[in-house]
Amino acid sequence: MKVIVLGAGLLGATSAYFLRQQGHEVSVVDRQASPAAETSFANGGQISVSHAEPWANPSAPLKVLKWLGQEDAPLLFRIRSDMRQWLWGLQFLRECTPARTRHNIEQIVRLGTYSRNTLQALRRDIGITYDERTQGILHFYTSQKEFDGAEAPAAQMRDLGCDRRVISADEAVRLEPALRHIRPRLAGATYTAEDESGDANRFARELVARCQADGVQFLMSHTVTALRQAGGRIDHVEATDAEGRFRRLRADAYVLAMGSLSPLLAAPVGIRLPIYPAKGYSVTMPVKDASMAHKVSLTDDEYKLVFSRLGDRLRIAGTAELNGYDRDLNRVRCEAIVRRTEELFPGAGDAEQAQFWTGLRPATPSNVPIIGQSKIANLYLNTGHGTLGWTHSCGSGKSIARIVSGLAPEVDFAFVGAMPRTISVGGVEMPA
Numbered sequence: 265m266k267v268i269v270l271g272a273g274l275l276g277a278t279s280a281y282f283l284r285q286q287g288h289e290v291s292v293v294d295r296q297a298s299p300a301a302e303t304s305f306a307n308g309g310q311i312s313v314s315h316a317e318p319w320a321n322p323s324a325p326l327k328v329l330k331w332l333g334q335e336d337a338p339l340l341f342r343i344r345s346d347m348r349q350w351l352w353g354l355q356f357l358r359e360c361t362p363a364r365t366r367h368n369i370e371q372i373v374r375l376g377t378y379s380r381n382t383l384q385a386l387r388r389d390i391g392i393t394y395d396e397r398t399q400g401i402l403h404f405y406t407s408q409k410e411f412d413g414a415e416a417p418a419a420q421m422r423d424l425g426c427d428r429r430v431i432s433a434d435e436a437v438r439l440e441p442a443l444r445h446i447r448p449r450l451a452g453a454t455y456t457a458e459d460e461s462g463d464a465n466r467f468a469r470e471l472v473a474r475c476q477a478d479g480v481q482f483l484m485s486h487t488v489t490a491l492r493q494a495g496g497r498i499d500h501v502e503a504t505d506a507e508g509r510f511r512r513l514r515a516d517a518y519v520l521a522m523g524s525l526s527p528l529l530a531a532p533v534g535i536r537l538p539i540y541p542a543k544g545y546s547v548t549m550p551v552k553d554a555s556m557a558h559k560v561s562l563t564d565d566e567y568k569l570v571f572s573r574l575g576d577r578l579r580i581a582g583t584a585e586l587n588g589y590d591r592d593l594n595r596v597r598c599e600a601i602v603r604r605t606e607e608l609f610p611g612a613g614d615a616e617q618a619q620f621w622t623g624l625r626p627a628t629p630s631n632v633p634i635i636g637q638s639k640i641a642n643l644y645l646n647t648g649h650g651t652l653g654w655t656h657s658c659g660s661g662k663s664i665a666r667i668v669s670g671l672a673p674e675v676d677f678a679f680v681g682a683m684p685r686t687i688s689v690g691g692v693e694m695p696a
C-alpha cells in the first residue's frame with residue numbers, strides 16, 4: 265500500500281519507519297528543510313514513563329488560577345479571544361476530576377511502557393545512537409507538601425508496572441552526587457531506574473537516514489495546504505514546494521503527524537482535534553565543570569524543569585504557556601531557567617554559551633495522545649503527544665503502522681476509531 269505521512273517530527277519519523285517495516289511504500293512530507301526541526305528539535309530529552317501525571321489533575325485548577333499573569337509560572341494561561349483556546353480550557357477542566365486523572369495516568373503509563381520497550385528493541389535491532397543514557401530518572405522535591413503528594417501517583421504507577429520508587433533525600437544524593445549542593449533543601453525524591461534520556465532530534469534524524477536508505481521518500485520544504493476528499497475518503501493532499509510550485513500528492517492512506525498544526529489541516533475535512541499549542545522553553549549549554557554536572561536525568565518538581573545530560577551538553581527544559589502559535593523567546597523565562605540551573609549546579613554549565621529555544625507541544629486536555637483511524641477511513645492520526653512525544657514516539661509509530669496495516673496494536677490503549685483484530689495463521693499474524 266502507498267502511504268503518505270504528513271509531518272517529519274518524532275511522530276512522523278517513527279510512523280514512517282514502522283510503516284516501511286510493514287512493507288508499505290512510504291513518503292513523508294514536511295515544510296521544513298530538515299526533519300525534526302520544530303517541536304522535536306530541542307526538547308527535554310527524557311524517556312519518562314514515570315512522568316505520567318497529566319497537567320489536568322484535581323489540584324490543577326487552583327494552581328492555574330494562582331499562576332495567571334505570573335511571567336515565570338510553570339503553566340501560564342494567557343487568555344486570548346480565541347475560541348479554540350477557551351474550548352480547550354473547558355475540556356481541560358473536565359479532565360481534572362480524580363476519576364479522569366486516574367484513567368489518563370493509566371493510558372499514559374501503558375503507552376509509555378510499551379514505547380520505551382519498543383525504543384530499546386529498536387536500539388538493539390538497528391544500533392541507533394543519540395547520546396542516550398540509561399541511568400533512570402530522578403524526580404526531586406524541595407517542598408515537603410509536594411513530596412507527600414507524590415506518594416499516591418507513584419503508587420498508582422507501581423500498580424501499573426512502572427517502578428517509580430519513593431526515596432529519601434540522602435539516597436537521591438547517592439544516586440546523583442551533583443544534587444549534594446542543594447541537599448539541605450531536598451524533601452525527598454522518586455526514582456525510576458528503567459527510564460532513560462537522549463537527544464530526540466539526533467534520534468529522529470538518524471532514523472530518517474535509516475528510512476531513506478530503506479527507500480522511504482522525504483519531500484522536505486513542502487508545505488501541505490489542504491486535504492482533499494472524494495467519495496468519503498482522502499483523495500489527495502495539496503502542497504507547495506520550496507519554489508512555490510503547486511503539487512498534488514496521492515496515496516492509499518495518509519497519517520497526520522503534524523504536531524500542533526494537525527488541527528488546522530483536519531478541521532476543514534470535519535475532524536475536530538482538541539489540540540492546542542503549549543509553548544515550552546529549553547536551554548542547551550556545554551558542560552563547563554563535569555564534577556558539578558548531573559549525569560542522571562532529573563526533574564525539578566518546584567520549577568517543573570527537566571535536566572538531561574546529552575553527551576557534553578546540558579539540556580534544561582520546561583514551562584508551558586498557552587498563547588496560540590507564538591514562539592517568541594521571553595527573556596524573563598530564559599533567565600529564570602539559567603538562574604535555577606546555576607542555583608542547583610553552580611558552575612556546571614557554560615551559561616555564556618547557552619542556546620535558547622521554544623517549541624509548541626501539541627497538547628490535548630488530558631495529555632493522552634490521539635492515535636488511530638479517523639472517521640475518514642483512509643486518514644489516520646498520530647498526534648497530540650504534548651509533553652511526552654519523545655517518550656511515546658516509538659510505541660505510537662509502531663501502533664499506527666500496525667493499525668494502517670490492519671493488524672491489532674500490541675498495547676492496551678484508548679486508540680481512536682475501530683480497531684483491527686488479528687489472527688494467527690500457522691504462527692503468522694494476519695488481519696482477522
Ligand SMILES: Cc1cc2nc3c(=O)[nH]c(=O)nc-3n(C[C@H](O)[C@H](O)[C@H](O)COP(=O)(O)OP(=O)(O)OC[C@H]3O[C@@H](n4cnc5c(N)ncnc54)[C@H](O)[C@@H]3O)c2cc1C
Nearest residue numbers: 271273274275295303304308310488523544652653654655
Ligand atoms: C520544552 C519542551 C520539552 C519537552 N520535553 C520532552 C521530554 O523530555 N520528553 C518527552 O517525551 N517529550 C518532551 N517534549 C514533547 C515532545 O518534544 C513533543 O511531544 C514532540 O516533539 C511532538 O512531535 P511531533 O512529531 O508530534 O511534532 P513536531 O515535531 O512539531 O512535528 C510536526 C512536523 O509537521 C510539520 N508541519 C506542520 N505543519 C505542516 C504543513 N502545513 N505542511 C508540512 N509540514 C508541516 C512540521 O514542520 C514538523 O516537522 C517536550 C516539548 C517541549 C516543547
